[in-house]
Amino acid sequence: MQENNNQIITVRPAVEAVYKYMYQGQERQDELGLNLDSFKWRNYDYAIGRFNKIDRFSDKYYEDTPYHFSKNNPIYFIEMAGDSIITKNLYIKDKSNNYIYKSQIKAFEFFINTNTGKKYLSLFASKGQKIAGFLFKDDGKYHKKGIDLSFGGEPDGANNGDTGVGNNNNGKPNDNGRYSIEINIQGGDDFDVLSTLTHEIFIHADRDVKDILDNGILDNSNIDKDLRKKRFISRHHFQENRDARKKDGTLYSTMGYQILKQGNKKYKKYENNKKVWNSMWHFTY
Amino acid sequence: MKTIKKYGILCGILLINLFLSNCKKNTNIELEISTSGCYKNCSILDAKLINNILYFNFIKNNKYVGLYKYKLNKNESNKIISLVNSIQSDSLKKEYTSHISDIQTYNTKLKYKDKIKNVFYFNNSAPKEYQNLINFVLNLKKKKLSKTDTVIKFQTRNKVKIINLPPPPNPNK
Numbered sequence: 001m002q003e004n005n006n007q008i009i010t011v012r013p014a015v016e017a018v019y020k021y022m023y024q025g026q027e028r029q030d031e032l033g034l035n036l037d038s039f040k041w042r043n044y045d046y047a048i049g050r051f052n053k054i055d056r057f058s059d060k061y062y063e064d065t066p067y068h069f070s071k072n073n074p075i076y077f078i079e080m081a082g083d084s085i086i087t088k089n090l091y092i093k094d095k096s097n098n099y100i101y102k103s104q105i106k107a108f109e110f111f112i113n114t115n116t117g118k119k120y121l122s123l124f125a126s127k128g129q130k131i132a133g134f135l136f137k138d139d140g141k142y143h144k145k146g147i148d149l150s151f152g153g154e155p156d157g158a159n160n161g162d163t164g165v166g167n168n169n170n171g172k173p174n175d176n177g178r179y180s181i182e183i184n185i186q187g188g189d190d191f192d193v194l195s196t197l198t199h200e201i202f203i204h205a206d207r208d209v210k211d212i213l214d215n216g217i218l219d220n221s222n223i224d225k226d227l228r229k230k231r232f233i234s235r236h237h238f239q240e241n242r243d244a245r246k247k248d249g250t251l252y253s254t255m256g257y258q259i260l261k262q263g264n265k266k267y268k269k270y271e272n273n274k275k276v277w278n279s280m281w282h283f284t285y
Numbered sequence: 286m287k288t289i290k291k292y293g294i295l296c297g298i299l300l301i302n303l304f305l306s307n308c309k310k311n312t313n314i315e316l317e318i319s320t321s322g323c324y325k326n327c328s329i330l331d332a333k334l335i336n337n338i339l340y341f342n343f344i345k346n347n348k349y350v351g352l353y354k355y356k357l358n359k360n361e362s363n364k365i366i367s368l369v370n371s372i373q374s375d376s377l378k379k380e381y382t383s384h385i386s387d388i389q390t391y392n393t394k395l396k397y398k399d400k401i402k403n404v405f406y407f408n409n410s411a412p413k414e415y416q417n418l419i420n421f422v423l424n425l426k427k428k429k430l431s432k433t434d435t436v437i438k439f440q441t442r443n444k445v446k447i448i449n450l451p452p453p454p455n456p457n458k
Contacts (some may be wrong), residue, residue: 125363160324163321171384204386218315218384236386244453274455281452283387284322 089152101153165202191269202252315396319441324387331439382407
């Protein structure tokens, strides 16, 4: 309250401090009586329980209406951005608002900021997706074919990583008919984490994609017949070692090597490129 | 009074026998494990439990290299018995595989009460109770071990062979 020429005037703060991040952590837009929840690409009208625009990935979720929210099951599902390169399991924060998987994020952003890394990930990207400051302008070839690529972190360990297809569906497509290739990376030394990420993308994820695309299922059909008998964890490794000896090499032995040479320049792990090359082949057969 | 004493002695003998028979059961547990590598630095080793002595053959990515042994204490023996008893051995499969690349695999052989179970599995794909047993035994490698010259044959290693391929030639140095 203020006193002015014997008149008492009530002064209210211009903006009331109201916490606006409501349902599923989205900002509530209540100016001018809008009453919408602002999601990344469209707004949710909670009065009618629907979005006000169609899902930009409605073709991926053909079994649902394009206006649905959380598959009409908000107790079981949360609404996701629906992009084809999924990083929500990588960019996770702790209670103090710090990223948990710092070295994995560093490696991922290093990878995506190289020309070769960007070019490769653009195969999976959906039009309009923005990752680490880079905007993908077109739908990638693999995105159009129904394949998503997901990145996740694991606590620090022995710089290991793993790659699987639809880990909850044991190699089968998801309910929406799309395959999800999931890469998990442990934290640790910066160069080693980058090396693991490069290994998982170029040796395993790429071979899984090509295995699916050649006949529609994951069945080792792109592995030489004599190597299909090898243990499942090793079949890609044997194939990689064999293919890298061919004239044109492989994605891992060409693009992967380029990325790791650049990584070594930054992190100075090895004295020379020969050692970088040799470090790329220390895995289980 | 004398009858009560006699009865007490009898009960005592019975209890001791019961205890001894339990101990005897424990010595009948035989377990053998061989681990594969994974993408980078998983511990590759063989382990064999016979008569409450656990032998480790450390191969790669371990604190030690070579053959070591560890004598289980009573608590550890009892824990192993309870873990073995928690397994539904009749429903155990011979193989639990996964489509995931780069994870560690385990080849195991469990002998208990005249039953033999051979189980090969990818990490996190076998029944929890079975994995708990294997993990408990493998974690005993962190105890104080002593080097040994005993010759131990690890049959489970055959299925998880260690292969070293040379790197391909560097195409663009």
